[in-house]
Amino acid sequence: MARRPALFSPSREYFALVVVLVASALLIRTNDAPQMTRVRAQLETTVGALSSPFRFLPHAARLWKENEILRRQVLGLSQENARLKEAVKENARLRRLLGFKEQEQRSVIAAEVVGRGAPLLPNRLLLNMGFYNGVRENSAVVTADGLVGKVIRVGPNSAVVGILMDRNMGVAAMLADSRLDGIIHWEGGAYLYLDHVPITADVKKGERVITSGLGGIYPKGLMIGVVRDARNASDGLFKRIKVAPSVDFNRLEEVFVLEPFQPDSDISIFAE
Amino acid sequence: MSVFRQVVIIVLLLAIQAAIGRLVSIGPIQPNFLTIYVIYFLLRRGVRDGIWLGFAVGIVQDLVTTQFIGISCLSYGITCFVIGKLSTFWSGDTRATWLGWLLAGTILHGLIYFFFYATGTSLSFGRLLLNFALPTALVTTLFGALWSVTPWWRSSFRRG
Numbered sequence: 001m002a003r004r005p006a007l008f009s010p011s012r013e014y015f016a017l018v019v020v021l022v023a024s025a026l027l028i029r030t031n032d033a034p035q036m037t038r039v040r041a042q043l044e045t046t047v048g049a050l051s052s053p054f055r056f057l058p059h060a061a062r063l064w065k066e067n068e069i070l071r072r073q074v075l076g077l078s079q080e081n082a083r084l085k086e087a088v089k090e091n092a093r094l095r096r097l098l099g100f101k102e103q104e105q106r107s108v109i110a111a112e113v114v115g116r117g118a119p120l121l122p123n124r125l126l127l128n129m130g131f132y133n134g135v136r137e138n139s140a141v142v143t144a145d146g147l148v149g150k151v152i153r154v155g156p157n158s159a160v161v162g163i164l165m166d167r168n169m170g171v172a173a174m175l176a177d178s179r180l181d182g183i184i185h186w187e188g189g190a191y192l193y194l195d196h197v198p199i200t201a202d203v204k205k206g207e208r209v210i211t212s213g214l215g216g217i218y219p220k221g222l223m224i225g226v227v228r229d230a231r232n233a234s235d236g237l238f239k240r241i242k243v244a245p246s247v248d249f250n251r252l253e254e255v256f257v258l259e260p261f262q263p264d265s266d267i268s269i270f271a272e
Numbered sequence: 273m274s275v276f277r278q279v280v281i282i283v284l285l286l287a288i289q290a291a292i293g294r295l296v297s298i299g300p301i302q303p304n305f306l307t308i309y310v311i312y313f314l315l316r317r318g319v320r321d322g323i324w325l326g327f328a329v330g331i332v333q334d335l336v337t338t339q340f341i342g343i344s345c346l347s348y349g350i351t352c353f354v355i356g357k358l359s360t361f362w363s364g365d366t367r368a369t370w371l372g373w374l375l376a377g378t379i380l381h382g383l384i385y386f387f388f389y390a391t392g393t394s395l396s397f398g399r400l401l402l403n404f405a406l407p408t409a410l411v412t413t414l415f416g417a418l419w420s421v422t423p424w425w426r427s428s429f430r431r432g
Contacts, residue, residue, distance in 0.1 A: 013353065016323040020349035027331065028342030043336045050287035115290030119304035120385055120408055121400075122297075126290060167393045188390070188399035250299050 041155035048114050048126055048158040068110050068254070074144040075108065075256055078223075082210070085176075086221045108142075108256040109134050111159070125149075125161040125252060135159045138217050140258045146223030146246035147171070147211060148255055159257070163249050164192060164224070172215040173224055175201075176208035184209065184224055184243065192225060194241040201239060203230040209243050219258065278325060282332050285309055296415075301407040303415040304378060306333060310348060311355065311377040312419075315370065316426070319356030326352035340389075347384035351377050367420045374416040378409035 109129055117124025129135050131154045141148040141161045149163040162169055165186045173184040173194060180201050182194040194209055207227045213220030229242040285305050293302040306329050314322030326348030334341040355377045362369070382405025390397045419425055 011320075013319040013323065013356070016320045017349060017353045020323055020327045020345065023327065024330075024342045024346035024349060026342075027334075027345060028340065031341050040335050043332065046283065047286050047290055047336050050283065116294050116302070119289055119293055119302050119306065119412075120382060121389070121404055122294070122300055122302065167389065167395050185394065188395040188397075189403055250294075250297065 040153060041158075044126060044153070044158045044160060045130075045155045048128060048155075071144065071254055072108070072110065072256075075142070078144040082221050082223060086210075089176075089179075107259050109259075110254060111135070111141075111257055112254055113252050114158075122250075123163050123166040124152075125163060125255070127151075127159045127161060127255065127257070128157070129257065130155045130157040130159050132156055134259070135257050136260050139260050140218045140222065141255050142222060142258060143247055143252065143255055145248070146225070147218065148247055148249070148252065150217055151257060161255070164245060164247075165249060171218060171224065172212045173209050174212040175203060175227070176210050177204070178202065178207070181212050181214065182241070191228060192243040192245055194227075194243050195233075195238060197239045197241055199232050199237060199239055203227055203239060203241055205229065209241075278328065281309065282306070282329055286332060286336055298407075298411060300404070301411050304408060304412045305415070307378050307381060307412055308374065308416050308419060310352065311374045311416075312370075312425075314352050314356050314377075315359060315373060319353060322352040322356050323349055343385055343388045346388065347381050350384055351381045354380060367417070370420055371413055371417055375409055375413045378412045379405065382406070382409060 111127040111129035111133075113125050114128045115126035116122040117126075125141075125148070127135070127141075135151055135154050137151055137154050139151045141150060147164065149161050149166070149169060151159050152162040153160040164171065164184065167186065169186065171184040172181065174181045175194075175197070178201060180197050180203075182197045184192050184194055186192055197203065205227055209224045209227060211218040211220055211222040211224060223246045225243040225245040227241055228244045231240050233240040289302075289305050293305070296303060310322070310326050310329050313325050317325075327345050330343075330345030330348035331341070334344045355373055358376075359373055362372075382401065386397060386400040386405055389395070390400055
Protein backbone atom coordinates (compact mmCIF):
# COMPACT_ATOMS: atom_id res chain seq x y z
CA MET A 1 0.00 0.00 0.00
CA ALA A 2 1.34 3.40 -0.96
CA ARG A 3 2.36 5.67 1.87
CA ARG A 4 -0.02 8.55 2.32
CA PRO A 5 1.38 12.09 2.44
CA ALA A 6 1.97 13.36 5.97
CA LEU A 7 -0.60 16.10 5.49
CA PHE A 8 -3.45 13.61 5.35
CA SER A 9 -2.21 10.96 7.70
CA PRO A 10 -4.50 10.48 10.68
CA SER A 11 -2.64 11.06 13.89
CA ARG A 12 -2.72 12.57 17.32
CA GLU A 13 -2.08 15.93 15.70
CA TYR A 14 -5.66 16.06 14.47
CA PHE A 15 -6.86 15.12 17.91
CA ALA A 16 -4.77 17.93 19.40
CA LEU A 17 -6.19 20.38 16.88
CA VAL A 18 -9.78 19.39 17.64
CA VAL A 19 -9.19 19.70 21.38
CA VAL A 20 -7.61 23.13 20.91
CA LEU A 21 -10.47 24.32 18.70
CA VAL A 22 -13.11 23.14 21.16
CA ALA A 23 -11.24 24.54 24.15
CA SER A 24 -10.80 27.89 22.39
CA ALA A 25 -14.49 28.05 21.57
CA LEU A 26 -15.35 27.32 25.19
CA LEU A 27 -12.91 29.97 26.37
CA ILE A 28 -14.43 32.54 24.05
CA ARG A 29 -17.79 31.80 25.66
CA THR A 30 -16.46 32.34 29.20
CA ASN A 31 -15.03 35.79 28.63
CA ASP A 32 -17.13 37.61 31.22
CA ALA A 33 -16.87 35.03 33.98
CA PRO A 34 -15.70 36.56 37.29
CA GLN A 35 -13.19 33.74 37.78
CA MET A 36 -11.51 34.81 34.55
CA THR A 37 -11.28 38.38 35.79
CA ARG A 38 -9.52 37.19 38.94
CA VAL A 39 -7.06 35.03 37.01
CA ARG A 40 -6.34 37.87 34.63
CA ALA A 41 -5.67 40.31 37.48
CA GLN A 42 -3.19 37.89 39.04
CA LEU A 43 -1.38 37.29 35.75
CA GLU A 44 -1.24 41.01 34.95
CA THR A 45 0.28 41.70 38.34
CA THR A 46 2.86 38.95 37.79
CA VAL A 47 3.83 40.17 34.33
CA GLY A 48 3.94 43.77 35.57
CA ALA A 49 6.24 42.79 38.43
CA LEU A 50 8.51 40.72 36.18
CA SER A 51 8.80 43.47 33.60
CA SER A 52 9.50 46.18 36.17
CA PRO A 53 13.31 45.63 36.18
CA PHE A 54 13.31 46.58 32.49
CA ARG A 55 11.36 49.76 33.03
CA PHE A 56 14.41 51.80 33.83
CA LEU A 57 16.22 50.93 30.63
CA PRO A 58 14.98 53.83 28.51
CA HIS A 59 14.88 56.28 31.38
CA ALA A 60 18.24 55.94 33.04
CA ALA A 61 19.12 59.58 32.66
CA ARG A 62 15.85 60.96 33.89
CA LEU A 63 15.01 62.44 37.20
CA TRP A 64 11.77 60.67 37.87
CA LYS A 65 10.36 62.83 40.58
CA GLU A 66 10.97 66.08 38.81
CA ASN A 67 9.54 64.64 35.66
CA GLU A 68 6.34 63.64 37.38
CA ILE A 69 5.93 67.04 39.01
CA LEU A 70 6.44 68.78 35.68
CA ARG A 71 4.02 66.47 33.93
CA ARG A 72 1.44 67.07 36.62
CA GLN A 73 1.86 70.80 36.09
CA VAL A 74 1.56 70.44 32.32
CA LEU A 75 -1.53 68.31 32.74
CA GLY A 76 -3.05 70.81 35.16
CA LEU A 77 -2.33 73.74 32.86
CA SER A 78 -3.53 71.84 29.84
CA GLN A 79 -6.77 70.90 31.56
CA GLU A 80 -7.18 74.44 32.80
CA ASN A 81 -6.58 75.76 29.32
CA ALA A 82 -9.15 73.40 27.87
CA ARG A 83 -11.58 74.33 30.61
CA LEU A 84 -11.06 78.03 29.98
CA LYS A 85 -11.67 77.63 26.27
CA GLU A 86 -14.78 75.69 27.02
CA ALA A 87 -15.79 78.20 29.63
CA VAL A 88 -15.75 81.10 27.17
CA LYS A 89 -18.23 79.32 24.94
CA GLU A 90 -20.28 77.96 27.79
CA ASN A 91 -20.41 81.32 29.46
CA ALA A 92 -21.98 83.01 26.49
CA ARG A 93 -24.50 80.25 26.10
CA LEU A 94 -25.45 79.60 29.67
CA ARG A 95 -25.41 83.17 30.93
CA ARG A 96 -28.70 83.73 29.26
CA LEU A 97 -30.24 80.66 30.80
CA LEU A 98 -28.88 79.48 34.07
CA GLY A 99 -25.70 81.20 35.06
CA PHE A 100 -22.38 79.66 35.75
CA LYS A 101 -21.91 76.23 37.24
CA GLU A 102 -18.35 75.58 38.25
CA GLN A 103 -16.69 72.42 37.09
CA GLU A 104 -15.36 70.34 39.89
CA GLN A 105 -11.66 69.78 40.22
CA ARG A 106 -10.88 66.07 39.91
CA SER A 107 -7.95 64.37 41.56
CA VAL A 108 -5.55 62.42 39.36
CA ILE A 109 -3.32 59.40 39.91
CA ALA A 110 0.00 59.39 38.07
CA ALA A 111 0.78 55.96 36.62
CA GLU A 112 3.55 54.51 34.57
CA VAL A 113 2.98 52.39 31.48
CA VAL A 114 4.81 49.14 32.18
CA GLY A 115 3.51 47.11 29.30
CA ARG A 116 1.48 47.08 26.17
CA GLY A 117 -1.21 44.79 24.88
CA ALA A 118 -0.93 41.93 22.49
CA PRO A 119 2.12 42.32 20.28
CA LEU A 120 -0.12 42.01 17.28
CA LEU A 121 -2.37 44.85 18.32
CA PRO A 122 -1.01 47.02 21.13
CA ASN A 123 -4.29 48.61 22.13
CA ARG A 124 -4.00 47.83 25.81
CA LEU A 125 -1.73 49.49 28.36
CA LEU A 126 -0.62 47.89 31.57
CA LEU A 127 -0.22 50.45 34.36
CA ASN A 128 1.76 50.08 37.57
CA MET A 129 -1.07 51.47 39.68
CA GLY A 130 -4.06 49.47 40.79
CA PHE A 131 -6.91 49.22 43.24
CA TYR A 132 -4.72 49.92 46.27
CA ASN A 133 -3.58 53.16 44.64
CA GLY A 134 -7.12 54.34 44.05
CA VAL A 135 -7.53 53.27 40.43
CA ARG A 136 -11.05 52.15 39.62
CA GLU A 137 -12.69 50.53 36.63
CA ASN A 138 -14.05 52.90 33.99
CA SER A 139 -11.87 55.80 35.10
CA ALA A 140 -10.76 58.01 32.24
CA VAL A 141 -7.05 57.95 31.45
CA VAL A 142 -5.42 61.08 30.06
CA THR A 143 -2.15 62.76 29.29
CA ALA A 144 -1.45 66.43 28.80
CA ASP A 145 -2.26 65.90 25.10
CA GLY A 146 -5.72 64.53 25.70
CA LEU A 147 -7.78 61.42 26.22
CA VAL A 148 -6.01 58.05 26.12
CA GLY A 149 -8.87 55.72 27.02
CA LYS A 150 -10.35 54.17 30.11
CA VAL A 151 -9.47 51.61 32.74
CA ILE A 152 -11.05 48.29 31.80
CA ARG A 153 -9.61 46.02 34.48
CA VAL A 154 -8.09 46.67 37.87
CA GLY A 155 -5.78 44.40 39.81
CA PRO A 156 -4.42 45.03 43.30
CA ASN A 157 -1.33 46.84 42.00
CA SER A 158 -1.91 47.09 38.29
CA ALA A 159 -4.56 48.16 35.85
CA VAL A 160 -5.30 47.57 32.20
CA VAL A 161 -6.29 50.52 30.03
CA GLY A 162 -8.15 50.21 26.77
CA ILE A 163 -7.00 52.98 24.44
CA LEU A 164 -9.23 54.77 21.95
CA MET A 165 -7.86 52.59 19.16
CA ASP A 166 -9.84 49.55 20.11
CA ARG A 167 -12.82 47.85 18.57
CA ASN A 168 -15.12 48.45 21.53
CA MET A 169 -14.11 51.96 22.53
CA GLY A 170 -16.94 54.24 21.51
CA VAL A 171 -16.66 57.66 23.12
CA ALA A 172 -19.35 60.33 23.25
CA ALA A 173 -17.71 63.32 21.63
CA MET A 174 -18.51 66.72 20.22
CA LEU A 175 -17.06 69.24 17.85
CA ALA A 176 -15.66 72.04 19.97
CA ASP A 177 -16.81 74.90 17.73
CA SER A 178 -20.06 73.75 16.22
CA ARG A 179 -21.08 71.89 19.42
CA LEU A 180 -22.43 68.95 17.48
CA ASP A 181 -22.45 65.59 19.23
CA GLY A 182 -21.27 62.30 17.81
CA ILE A 183 -19.58 59.05 18.66
CA ILE A 184 -15.85 58.56 18.22
CA HIS A 185 -14.75 55.11 17.17
CA TRP A 186 -11.82 53.34 15.54
CA GLU A 187 -11.88 51.42 12.27
CA GLY A 188 -8.47 49.82 12.22
CA GLY A 189 -6.19 52.54 10.89
CA ALA A 190 -4.24 55.48 12.25
CA TYR A 191 -7.30 57.72 12.57
CA LEU A 192 -10.48 57.85 14.58
CA TYR A 193 -13.91 58.54 13.09
CA LEU A 194 -16.70 60.74 14.41
CA ASP A 195 -20.14 59.40 13.53
CA HIS A 196 -23.70 60.63 13.82
CA VAL A 197 -22.97 64.23 12.87
CA PRO A 198 -25.74 65.43 10.50
CA ILE A 199 -24.84 65.85 6.86
CA THR A 200 -25.95 69.49 7.01
CA ALA A 201 -23.32 70.38 9.63
CA ASP A 202 -20.53 72.74 8.67
CA VAL A 203 -17.42 70.93 9.83
CA LYS A 204 -14.08 72.61 9.30
CA LYS A 205 -10.74 70.93 8.96
CA GLY A 206 -8.67 71.49 12.07
CA GLU A 207 -11.68 71.83 14.37
CA ARG A 208 -11.09 70.28 17.78
CA VAL A 209 -12.99 67.20 18.87
CA ILE A 210 -13.57 66.86 22.61
CA THR A 211 -15.48 64.58 24.93
CA SER A 212 -19.08 65.61 25.36
CA GLY A 213 -19.55 64.26 28.87
CA LEU A 214 -22.47 62.13 27.75
CA GLY A 215 -22.32 58.45 28.54
CA GLY A 216 -21.15 58.84 32.12
CA ILE A 217 -17.52 57.75 31.79
CA TYR A 218 -15.51 60.62 30.36
CA PRO A 219 -15.80 64.13 31.76
CA LYS A 220 -16.66 66.88 29.32
CA GLY A 221 -13.96 68.82 27.52
CA LEU A 222 -11.13 66.30 27.25
CA MET A 223 -9.25 66.71 24.00
CA ILE A 224 -9.60 63.78 21.59
CA GLY A 225 -8.16 65.11 18.36
CA VAL A 226 -8.65 67.44 15.41
CA VAL A 227 -10.74 67.04 12.29
CA ARG A 228 -8.62 65.89 9.40
CA ASP A 229 -11.32 65.38 6.82
CA ALA A 230 -15.12 65.51 6.62
CA ARG A 231 -17.14 63.86 3.90
CA ASN A 232 -20.72 62.81 3.43
CA ALA A 233 -21.29 59.21 4.43
CA SER A 234 -22.77 56.77 1.96
CA ASP A 235 -26.01 56.55 3.93
CA GLY A 236 -26.84 60.16 2.97
CA LEU A 237 -27.75 61.14 6.53
CA PHE A 238 -24.52 61.70 8.38
CA LYS A 239 -21.03 62.94 7.81
CA ARG A 240 -17.99 60.73 8.00
CA ILE A 241 -15.45 62.76 9.92
CA LYS A 242 -11.86 61.60 10.09
CA VAL A 243 -10.12 62.67 13.30
CA ALA A 244 -6.39 62.70 13.97
CA PRO A 245 -5.92 61.72 17.63
CA SER A 246 -4.13 64.30 19.76
CA VAL A 247 -2.35 61.60 21.77
CA ASP A 248 0.52 59.64 20.29
CA PHE A 249 -0.43 56.19 21.56
CA ASN A 250 2.94 54.75 20.61
CA ARG A 251 4.90 57.01 22.91
CA LEU A 252 2.97 56.75 26.13
CA GLU A 253 5.18 56.35 29.16
CA GLU A 254 3.26 58.08 31.91
CA VAL A 255 -0.45 58.70 32.09
CA PHE A 256 -2.91 60.09 34.59
CA VAL A 257 -5.96 58.27 35.81
CA LEU A 258 -8.86 60.54 36.67
CA GLU A 259 -11.12 59.65 39.52
CA PRO A 260 -14.34 58.06 38.28
CA PHE A 261 -16.56 60.57 36.56
CA GLN A 262 -19.80 61.49 38.30
CA PRO A 263 -21.98 63.07 35.65
CA ASP A 264 -23.75 66.22 36.78
CA SER A 265 -27.46 66.04 36.99
CA ASP A 266 -28.73 68.70 34.63
CA ILE A 267 -32.17 68.32 36.14
CA SER A 268 -30.98 69.89 39.36
CA ILE A 269 -29.89 73.00 37.48
CA PHE A 270 -33.31 73.53 36.05
CA ALA A 271 -34.91 72.81 39.39
CA GLU A 272 -33.13 75.72 41.07
CA MET B 273 8.24 18.51 27.07
CA SER B 274 8.61 19.77 30.60
CA VAL B 275 5.41 21.66 31.29
CA PHE B 276 6.89 23.65 34.14
CA ARG B 277 9.83 24.75 32.00
CA GLN B 278 7.52 25.87 29.23
CA VAL B 279 5.31 27.82 31.64
CA VAL B 280 8.36 29.64 32.99
CA ILE B 281 9.56 30.42 29.48
CA ILE B 282 6.13 31.72 28.44
CA VAL B 283 5.77 33.99 31.45
CA LEU B 284 9.31 35.31 31.00
CA LEU B 285 8.69 35.94 27.32
CA LEU B 286 5.51 37.81 28.18
CA ALA B 287 7.41 39.99 30.64
CA ILE B 288 10.12 40.65 28.07
CA GLN B 289 7.48 41.36 25.45
CA ALA B 290 5.77 43.84 27.76
CA ALA B 291 8.96 45.63 28.68
CA ILE B 292 11.25 45.32 25.67
CA GLY B 293 8.68 45.09 22.91
CA ARG B 294 7.87 48.76 23.01
CA LEU B 295 11.53 49.78 23.20
CA VAL B 296 12.25 48.16 19.87
CA SER B 297 8.90 48.96 18.30
CA ILE B 298 8.47 50.94 15.12
CA GLY B 299 5.41 53.04 15.75
CA PRO B 300 2.69 50.65 16.89
CA ILE B 301 4.50 47.67 15.38
CA GLN B 302 6.55 45.49 17.67
CA PRO B 303 8.16 42.10 17.19
CA ASN B 304 6.21 39.19 18.59
CA PHE B 305 8.73 37.24 20.67
CA LEU B 306 6.09 34.69 21.61
CA THR B 307 5.41 33.82 17.99
CA ILE B 308 9.12 33.41 17.36
CA TYR B 309 9.28 30.94 20.22
CA VAL B 310 6.12 29.07 19.18
CA ILE B 311 7.25 28.59 15.57
CA TYR B 312 10.76 27.63 16.64
CA PHE B 313 9.37 25.09 19.09
CA LEU B 314 6.96 23.79 16.45
CA LEU B 315 9.72 23.19 13.92
CA ARG B 316 11.96 21.58 16.51
CA ARG B 317 9.43 19.39 18.28
CA GLY B 318 6.73 18.66 15.74
CA VAL B 319 3.09 19.48 15.12
CA ARG B 320 1.44 17.97 18.18
CA ASP B 321 3.73 19.58 20.74
CA GLY B 322 3.61 22.79 18.73
CA ILE B 323 -0.20 22.89 18.89
CA TRP B 324 -0.21 22.41 22.65
CA LEU B 325 2.45 25.06 23.17
CA GLY B 326 0.67 27.44 20.79
CA PHE B 327 -2.52 26.95 22.73
CA ALA B 328 -0.75 27.59 26.04
CA VAL B 329 0.97 30.72 24.75
CA GLY B 330 -2.32 31.92 23.28
CA ILE B 331 -4.27 31.48 26.47
CA VAL B 332 -1.68 33.26 28.61
CA GLN B 333 -1.39 36.06 26.08
CA ASP B 334 -5.16 36.39 25.91
CA LEU B 335 -5.46 36.48 29.68
CA VAL B 336 -2.81 39.12 30.14
CA THR B 337 -3.05 41.37 27.18
CA THR B 338 -6.16 41.16 25.11
CA GLN B 339 -9.82 41.68 25.54
CA PHE B 340 -11.10 38.35 24.34
CA ILE B 341 -9.93 35.12 25.81
CA GLY B 342 -9.73 32.39 23.25
CA ILE B 343 -8.84 34.20 20.03
CA SER B 344 -5.07 33.89 20.38
CA CYS B 345 -5.37 30.23 21.45
CA LEU B 346 -7.44 29.54 18.41
CA SER B 347 -5.16 31.36 16.00
CA TYR B 348 -1.98 29.87 17.46
CA GLY B 349 -3.50 26.38 17.45
CA ILE B 350 -4.55 26.57 13.80
CA THR B 351 -1.29 28.25 12.80
CA CYS B 352 0.79 25.54 14.42
CA PHE B 353 -1.25 22.82 12.79
CA VAL B 354 -1.08 24.32 9.29
CA ILE B 355 2.57 25.39 9.42
CA GLY B 356 3.55 22.14 11.11
CA LYS B 357 1.84 20.06 8.44
CA LEU B 358 3.12 22.12 5.54
CA SER B 359 6.64 22.10 6.88
CA THR B 360 6.72 18.33 6.38
CA PHE B 361 6.79 18.98 2.63
CA TRP B 362 9.42 21.68 2.65
CA SER B 363 12.00 21.47 5.32
CA GLY B 364 15.68 21.89 5.63
CA ASP B 365 18.05 22.85 8.35
CA THR B 366 18.76 26.30 7.08
CA ARG B 367 18.09 29.81 8.19
CA ALA B 368 16.05 30.42 5.06
CA THR B 369 13.70 27.59 6.02
CA TRP B 370 13.35 28.95 9.49
CA LEU B 371 12.65 32.49 8.31
CA GLY B 372 10.23 31.30 5.63
CA TRP B 373 8.10 29.37 8.11
CA LEU B 374 8.33 32.12 10.68
CA LEU B 375 7.06 34.68 8.18
CA ALA B 376 4.29 32.35 7.02
CA GLY B 377 3.36 31.56 10.61
CA THR B 378 3.16 35.18 11.76
CA ILE B 379 1.11 36.16 8.71
CA LEU B 380 -1.29 33.26 9.21
CA HIS B 381 -1.58 34.00 12.93
CA GLY B 382 -2.39 37.64 12.09
CA LEU B 383 -4.95 36.64 9.47
CA ILE B 384 -6.83 34.34 11.83
CA TYR B 385 -6.57 36.67 14.81
CA PHE B 386 -7.85 39.73 12.96
CA PHE B 387 -10.57 37.76 11.20
CA PHE B 388 -12.11 36.97 14.58
CA TYR B 389 -11.20 40.33 16.07
CA ALA B 390 -12.94 42.31 13.32
CA THR B 391 -15.96 40.06 12.97
CA GLY B 392 -19.17 41.83 13.90
CA THR B 393 -17.59 45.28 14.15
CA SER B 394 -17.07 48.25 11.86
CA LEU B 395 -13.35 47.51 11.76
CA SER B 396 -11.83 46.98 8.35
CA PHE B 397 -10.19 43.56 8.13
CA GLY B 398 -8.02 44.72 5.23
CA ARG B 399 -6.88 47.80 7.11
CA LEU B 400 -5.98 45.71 10.16
CA LEU B 401 -3.96 43.38 7.98
CA LEU B 402 -2.12 46.17 6.24
CA ASN B 403 -1.55 48.29 9.33
CA PHE B 404 -0.78 45.60 11.87
CA ALA B 405 -0.59 41.98 10.72
CA LEU B 406 1.82 42.31 7.79
CA PRO B 407 4.19 44.86 9.38
CA THR B 408 4.25 42.77 12.57
CA ALA B 409 5.09 39.68 10.53
CA LEU B 410 7.99 41.45 8.85
CA VAL B 411 9.39 42.91 12.07
CA THR B 412 8.99 39.56 13.84
CA THR B 413 10.80 37.79 11.01
CA LEU B 414 13.60 40.33 11.28
CA PHE B 415 13.99 39.51 14.95
CA GLY B 416 13.75 35.82 14.09
CA ALA B 417 16.74 36.37 11.82
CA LEU B 418 18.62 37.98 14.70
CA TRP B 419 17.72 35.04 16.94
CA SER B 420 19.07 32.64 14.31
CA VAL B 421 22.57 34.08 14.59
CA THR B 422 22.75 33.61 18.34
CA PRO B 423 24.51 30.58 19.85
CA TRP B 424 21.21 29.33 21.32
CA TRP B 425 19.63 28.76 17.94
CA ARG B 426 19.67 25.18 16.64
CA SER B 427 18.81 24.46 13.04
CA SER B 428 18.14 20.74 13.43
CA PHE B 429 14.44 20.92 12.70
CA ARG B 430 12.22 17.92 12.93
CA ARG B 431 10.69 16.58 9.72
CA GLY B 432 7.04 15.72 10.15
